[in-house]
Amino acid sequence: MRIHIIHNPKAGRLLGNIGEDLALALLHHGHSVSYYATKGSMNAAEEAKRQCDLGQVDLLLAIGGDGTLNEVVNGIMMSENKLPLAPFAGGTSNDFCSYLKIPTNPEDYAEFLTNKAQARPIDIGLVGDRYFINVVAAGMLSEVAHKTGAQLKSILGSFAYYVEGLKEIVSSDLYKEIEIESQDYHYKGKYVVFLVSNSHTIGGFKNLAPDASINDGYLNALLIKKAPFRNLLEIATQLDSGDHVDNKYVDYFTTKNLCISTNSHMDVDGEELDYKKSNVQAISKAICCYY
Ligand SMILES: [Mg+2]
Incomplete structure (x- = not known):
């Protein structure tokens, strides 16, 4: 295959x-390879769109974290000629590659891409005019992620989020306001995430x-509402197992389309957005992804 690598070396x-x-x-596995190192914000999106428009390669291999993947997906979506995406984990936060169980070693990955992976259609989300591949988040977790310094984030990985999170919990502005509206769901009130x-x-x-799938045409929405501190701690202990979705302070549902309005900022695939109010929709099988 003709493979074009888009690499965020700063990830x-x-x-x-x-x-x-x-x-x-x-x-070594017989592919032809071209390489591009990104140079700053949204450059991966520009390069992805340019390659799609040119149409001279078979797939775009994105090396970076979820933020880099987000940019490449936005670039692909902006072109009429949507090249398949092949993601490789190279960031602090690699949720999407982790979800797909993509090999993390270059040799294993080359073998995987050559002999095992297939280009399969996957759903993409759209929030406002920005596409996302994994998640849109609002509330405490999202704020915590941005208050943590980039360098600390790199050193401590996701643990840094929790340290900041503990600080956040004792501060007074833990609860933000949100209104969520979809065809069969409505909530207006205080929330955590x-x-x-x-x-x-x-x-x-x-x-x-827990049961989210990237090719069922739906997005999965999770709301953690304002709750007594001991209930929040209980929810925190349930996050690993997925039992939190049955907690009485948690709403969990699938949706194709909803509207969010909040006084917290939102982030998309881990990158900050300045939206306060936005539509979120699922775009069924929007692109192809090798996994
Ligand atoms: Mg889904």
């Missing part, structure tokens, strides 16, 4: 020269949206 974990290692492994997810893996938790 997360210290990996040595992962772009080069991956390119060499793919060459609201997210709309494509996959079931979010913030390193593998069961946050």
Whole structure:
């Protein structure tokens, strides 16, 4: 195959020269490989769109975290000629690759892409005019992620979120206001976290949206409402198993379309958005992804 690598060399974990290692492994498996290193915000999206428009390769291999994947997906969606995506985990937060169980070693990955992976149609979400591949989040978790310094985030990985989270819990503005409206759901009131997810893996938790699937045409919405502190702690202990979805302070449902309005900011695939009010919709089988 003709593979074009879009690599965010500034993404997360210290990996040595992962772009080069991956390119060499793919060459050894008989592919032709071209390589592009991104140079700042939205550059991965521009490069992805440019490659789709040119149509000279068979797939776009994105190396980076969820934020880089988000950009590549936005670039693909902006083109009439939607090249398939092949994601490779190279960031601090790699929820989507983790969900797909993509091999993390370059040699294993080259073998996987060559002999096992297939291009399958997957759903994409749209919030306002921004596409997302994994999740839109609003509320405390989202704010915590942005208050944590980028460097600390890189060193501590997702643990940094929890340290900041504990600080956040004792501060007074834990609860934000939200209004959520969809065809058969309405909520207006205080909340801790609201997210709309494509996959079931979010913030390193593998069961946050336990039965979510990326090709059922639906997004999974999860709301953690204002609750007494002991109930919030209980919910926190249930996040790993997925039992939180049955907690009385949690609403969990599937949707194709809803509207959110909140006084907290939102983030999309881990990147901050400045939306306060927005529509969120599922776009069924919008692109193809190798997994
Ligand atoms: Mg789904």
